[in-house]
Amino acid sequence: MHSIISNALAFKNNYLFWIDFPSMTVKDIIEIAIIAFLFYHVIVWMKNTRAWALLKGLLVVLIFILFAAMFQMSTILWLAGKVLNFAVIALLVIFAPELRRALETLGRKRFITSIFNSDFFKTNDERFTEKTMNDLVRACFDMGKVKTGALIVVEQNNKLTEYERTGITLDSVISYQLLVNIFEHNTPLHDGAIIVRENRIIAATCYLPLSENMQLSKELGTRHRAAVGISEVSDSLTIVVSEETGQVSIAHHGKIERDIDPEYLRSELKNINTNTTENLRTGLFQKQRRSEE
Template sequence: MQDLAVTLSGYLSKLSLPSLGVTDILEIALISFFIYQFMVWIKFTRAYTLLKGILIVLLFILVAYILKMNTILWIIKNLSTILLTSVVVIFQPELRKMLEQLGQKKIVASIFPLDSGKEVQERFTDKTINELVKACFDMGEVRTGALIVIEQNIRLSEYERTGINVDAVLTSQLLINIFEHNTPLHDGAVLVRGNRIVAATCYLPLSDNMELSKQLGTRHRAGVGISEVSDSLTIIVSEETGQVSVAQNGELSRGLTSAELRSALIKAQNKKVVNNSKLRHLLKGRMKHEEHKAD
C-alpha cells in the first residue's frame, strides 16, 4: 500500500497543470458558445440526419484504424480532400442559413437572458389550431382539395423556395382563399411556420411507398413524401371525398374527425412553460442580501 502511495505521489508530482489567464478563459467561453450554437443549428435542420451518416462513416474509419486495415485507410487518405469538399457542397444551403442567422442573433441577449417570469414556449398558438381545424373542415364540406405542411423542428427552407412567398398570419379565410379553385395559388402545398403562412404553391417530394392505396392521388403521396424526409405534420383535404387526413413520420391517417385533427395539432404544438428568469432572480437575490447587510 505504501509503495502504491509513493508511486502515485511520484507520478502526480511530475504533472504540471497549465496556468489559465484571462485570454484562455475568454477563448474557452467563445469556443463553447460557437459549439453550442452549431449544435442548436444542427438540431433544427436536415443536416442532423446527414451528420449521423458522417458519424457512422467516422466510426467505420476508426474500426479500420484499430484493425489495421491498411488498404481501406490508404483509400480514405487519398480521398480525404474530395470528401471534405463534398461535405461543404452537401451542407452549403445549411451553412449559408447558419451564417445568416448568426448575423441576426442578439448574442448578448442569448447569453444573458434578463427577461423575468415564466414564458410559454410553443410552435403555434391555440388560435392557429382553431383556424386550421375550421379551414380544413370548411374546405372538406365543399370538396376543396388542400395540402398544408406544418413545420416542426426541421426547417423546410428548400421546399419554401419552390413556392411563392406569402408571409401572412394564418387565418381560416386566407387558407380557404388560397385553395379555392382556379386561383393562382391553389396548386401545390402551403407551408406553415409558427403562426404564419410562409409560402404557397410549394412542390413536395412524392412518396415511393408501394403500400399506399392506389386510390390515393398526388396530393396524398406528396403529403406522405414530405413526412418521410422531415418531422413535419401535413394535413391533406381530399378533393374527391372531402376527408381530412394527416401524414406524419411516413404514416397516413385518413378520415380524421375535427377532434382527432385538433389532438394531432396540440401534440405538434409542443407547448411547455419554461422559467427564463434565473439570472434576474440571482441578481435580485444578491441585491436583497446587500440591502439586509446595509440595514
C-alpha cells in the same frame, strides 16, 4: 468584468486549491466564448438544413469505423481511409447551395439580437394556441365538404427553411378565413403547400419532395405523395384535404393516415403542441393506425 474574474480567482485559490486547474487568462475566456458562439450557430445552421440528417448518418459511419478499429478489421479501415481522402470535397460539393445561403445569412445577421431571440431563452412550451388549432381543424373539414384541395405542413423541431424558400413569404397570423381563402380555386396562392410555424403561416405555394415509396396506395395523388415526402425528410405533421373525395388525411414519419375525423385531427395537433421530447416521442401515431400504404 475584471472584478468578477478577480472574485472567481479568489474563490478558486481559497476553496478549490486542491484541484489542478489549467491557468487561464481573460484572453482564453474570450476565445472560449467566441468558439462556443460560432459552434452554436453552426449547429443551428445544420439543424435547419439537410446537413442535420447527414450529420447523424456520419455519426453512424464513424461509430462503425471505431468498431472496426477496436477489432483491427484492416480491410474496412483501408477502405475508410481511402474514402476520407475525398469525403470533405464531396461534402462541399453536395452542400454548396446551403453553404452559400449560410454565408449570405451570416452577412445579414444581427448578432446581439439573435442572442436574445434565441430559442434557449424561450419559456413557452406551446407551439400554437387553442384558436390556431381550432381554426386549422375547422378550415380543413369545411374545405373537405366542398372538395377544395389543401396541403398544410405543421413544422415541429426540424426547420423547413429550404422548403419555405420555394414559396411566397406570408408571415401571417393563422385564421380560418385566411386558410380557406388561400386554397380557394383559381387564387394565386392555392397551388402548393403552406408551411405553419407556431401561430403563423410562414409561406404559401411551397414545393415539397414527392415520396418514392412504392408501397403507397396507387390511389394517392401528387398532393398526398408530397405530404408523405416531407414527412420522410422531417418530423413535420402534414394535413391533406383531398380535392377528389374531400377526405382529410395526415402524414408523419413517412406514414399516411387517411379519412380521419375532426376530433382525431385535434387530438393529434394537441399531441405535437409542446416542445417536450416526451410528447414528441409518444404523442403522434401511438393510437391504432388506420394507415393505407
